[in-house]
Amino acid sequence: MRKVLLPSLIIIAACLLLLRIFYLQIIDDSLKLKSDNNAIKIKYDYPERGYIYDRNGKLLVANQPSYDIMVIPRDIKNIDTLEFCQLLNITKEDFLEKIAKAKVYSPRLPSVFLPQLNKMEFAAFQEKIRKFEGFYFQKRSLRDYQVNFGANIFGFITQVNEKLIAKNPYYNSGDLIGKQGVEESYEEVLRGIKGVKYFQKDKFNREIGSFKEGKYDTIAVQGEDINLTIDAELQKYGEELMINKRGGIVAIEPKTGEILALVTAPSYDPAILVGRQRSKNYTLLYRDSIAKPLFDRSLLAEYAPGSPFKILTGLVGLQEGVINEQTTFMCHHGFSYAPGRFMKCHGFGPHQLHNGIALSCNAYFGNVYLRIIGKYASTPYAVDVWSNHVKSFGLGQFMGYDLPTGKKGKVPTSKTYKKMYPGWGYSGKTIVSNSIGQGEVVMTPIQLANMMATVANEGYYYTPHIIRKIKGEKIDPKFTKKHYTTIDKKYFAPMISGLFDVYNMGTASGLRVEGIDICGKTGTAENFAKIGGKRVQLEDHSIFVAFAPKDNPKIAIAVMIENGGYGATIAGPIASLMIEKYLRHKITRTDLEKRTLERSLQSRYAILGGLSDVVLKEMRIKDSIAKSKIIVPKVKIDTTKRN
Template sequence: MRKVLLPTIIFVVTILLVMRLFYLQVIDDSLKLKSDNNAIKIKYDYPERGYIYDRYGKLLVANQPSYDIMVIPKDVKNIDTTAFCSLLNITKEDFLKKIEKARVYSPRLPSVFLAQLNKKEYAAFQEVQRNFNGFYIQKRSLRDYQVNYGANIFGFITQVNENIINKNKYYNSGDLIGKQGVEESYEEILRGIKGVKYIQKDKYNRDIGSYKEGRFDTIAVQGKDINLTIDAELQKYGEELMINKRGGIVAIEPKTGEILALVTAPSYDPAILVGRQRSKNYTMLYNDSIAKPLYDRGLLAEYTPGSPFKILTGLVALQEGVIDENTGFSCSHGFSYAPGRFMRCHCHGGLLQLHRGIYESCNTYFSSSYMRIIDKFNNPPRGVDVWSNHLKSFGLGEFMGYDLPTGRRGKIPTSKTYKRMYPGWGWSSKTIVSNAIGQGEVLMTPIQLANMIATVANRGFYYTPHIIKKIKGGTIDKKFRTKHVTTVNPKYFDPVISGLFDVYNFGTAHGLNVEGIDICGKTGTAENFAKINGKRVKLQDHSIFVAFAPKDNPKIAIAVFVENGYWGARWAGPITSLMIEKYIKRKITRKDLEKRMLEGSLEAEYNKYIPNPVKDTLINQMAKKPVKLVSKEAIKTKDSKAKDSTGN
């Protein structure tokens, strides 16, 4: 038995190998299609990308036809190079570079030689295409923007690079891919599926028909349409209000986490990143390193939040039982918290309780509350970590998990932060008391500020902010329907909300009311520093505002940040009131605020410290369009610290 076992195994294995080789070489032709086969030409059929709509079904992004000239380097023979270059308005040097680049990719596979011809160029080339062996026309579709706003939301389409091709076998040289915004986040949904045709060629390299009668051909599948959570009219209005200003606006529907508006300023018309001038225009935007129009301030800019952070200080203090709504602290326009140390306060002074402490934005009240939190355990490191963990339950100090490809964590300090900062030194609550009023080591992005105030509006819970509302034939990630509950008991939110409501009635936002809408809000100011010629120079303060409305059953929560905007009620506050009224009423009655915001400009402030402001930028050239977009040089802010000395 043992004598025949080994020969039997060898015989069986040999038979299996022969059968497998026969199948691969005779029956299964798929390996032929995967190789650079001289006798088979691969032709792709590119589908239209999915359309993009707003939350109400308004079409925002469609498609338009585009034509690329493709080249197969090994087939380029006996052509009139001079005539070819003249026809396409390129130099002979460009011709040779493009051919060499295509040859490096593959001498037998097609590459894009010249992308995005317009209809006139396409028609001219098509007439004489037969004279240029190795070249043919590939039809594609490019984006056709129906609006001139929302560039940061949409992102753009660009050709894949070698790195992408190596990582993802779906893409070939010359293919298009979404970058930034929803085009990147939902690339696989929007792009569709390429169709493929395999064409048999004879020994003279002439097409003789479909390979194997089209058995391996596939049909292109169009990309899926999507609806965004964005309110197009609110987005447009927000960008108009931010003309000649810099900063961000983020508006969220509290009960769902849907992003209603995501404004960054300055911005640009998305249409300039389509067509033959796309690369040139992108380079100009990219090189504007001061105004940074490609930098989404709503998602990426980390600022000290200033007075809006007092909302959280009050909530944590209530939760930890170190204050109640009747606890009083005496304020005399200044709060001495350590020998030789002084914190200025702008409120009217006297004995303040929580309600008045909120609407007058009293530094004394919230600094005292904060120190009680830290000192509760007679152990500052533990106190800081308890405070920090409460804040993290609001989604702070971490990536938020929204469905856009860019973002920042912000910063919520812990005991480890201060052990690094003060090694071998016994720091205390007095050392870090500036955290109480939104300065110190605390950093937040505008979308985190918006989500924070949405959580307050909900009395203690939130849904992860997201920008996708509907995918045709698809489903939304379930994480956007998962409720996140904070560590603060819901009962503590009502007294805080009562104080926020009176910010408009008696406090720092008095005069910014909108008739018929009960708004709860909080002003803020953040100090602004930059390094100029190696020196740390103080610039004009930033203006901040957070709010939600209506007070009961809130429909919108919003954060507005205006760089160099002086104080909260000067720029960010009016913009907030206008955005809320626009969304809830669909019209504007506060024409006085609207006129001041639309006509107001902070350009002089941005240019103040620049000897020779650059005026001839792409953004400036677009200033005559309906949505004016400004990009003059301004000072680059390196760091900022919040302060509360101007009514915030």
């Protein structure tokens, strides 16, 4: 039996192998399509990308036709190179360089020779395409922007590189892919499905008909349309208010986590990154290392939060039981917490939670913080208790929103201070600047906005997101999941009351909008930079956070203006205007609007290092800027004294 078993297994295996080979070669000929078969030509039919709409159904991004000239190097025969180059307005050197590059990719497979011809260029070349064997047209679609704002939200379309082609078999040379913004996040939804057609060729390389009568052909399927959570009018207005300033604005609908506006400044018209000039314009934007128009400050810029962080200090103090609403601390334009140490403040007299928030008393919240740390006898555990409460608001971590870029910010822990201060006894007075958002805590504008949405919801938030609807699909369920903080709901009411009076009798009393109950908090964050090797204090950052209406909030917002000075000077007016624009679709505080639109901080930014060569060059050719739709990156400052 054993003597028969081994030969039997060998015979059975051989038979199975032969049957498989017979099936693949005789019955199933689909593998032929995957080989480099000389007798088969493959043509792709590229679908339109899905359209992009705002939350109200306004069309933001559509498509326009574009044509690539493709080349198969092996098929080039007896062409008039000079005539070819003249038709396409390229040099012979360009021609040879592009052909050499195509040969490196593959002598037999098509690759892009010249991308993104417009209709006129296509029409001129189409008449003579028959004279240039080895070349053909590939129709594609490029983005057609219906608006001149929102570049950081949309991202852009670019050609895939060889690394991506090797990694993802869907893409071929010359294919387009979304980069940055929703174009990248929702690439697989927006791109659609390519159609494929197979053609039989004769020995003279001429098409003689469909391969297998079109058995393997597929039709293109257009990409799915998407609706963003963005309110187009609010986004446009926010970008207008930020002209001649640097910073970010983020507005969120508290009850859903939907992002209503995501403004970064300076920005640019998304249309300049479409067509043959895309690469040139992108290089101009990329090289501007001063204004950094490609840097999304609303998601990537990390700042000390300043006084808005006092909201969390007060809530943690209430939760930990070290204060109540009646707890009183005295302020004498500051308070002494150790011999020879002093925290500056602009208040005076006794402060409790309500007026501590309304008047933004540093002394009050410094004392609250000392009590929080002191509750646990100045042990490492004390810092971590405070840190964990703060992190429950989504701080110090990636938030999980549906955009491809972001920063975690920073919330220090006991490990942070163990590295910073070896042998330190965890005394609260050493790190008390955390209490007013001037310590080691740093936040992005979207984290600040989410913090205010959480306060507006009295203790919970939804992961911020920018997708509202995908045609034929459901959005990720993680965006409908509530995230609860470690702070009991009952402690939010007194905090909200204080935030409401910031507008009524506090630091933002001049920013009220009649008929809208706004809760807000001013912020002024110290700002340091190294200039000439020295650490120099610069003009403070202007910060403002708010939500409205007080009851049943519809919008939460954070505004960060670099080097803008006091929070109520620039950031505050922008927040009030954005809130009224969203809730009423009109502006009654035209005085604030006029002042904000006219406010330029360019001179302050010039002081920080001067305008970049790119910006200076573009400013000298304003006419060409207007024609190419390039928006000059703006800079900022004025010499007005702080209010």
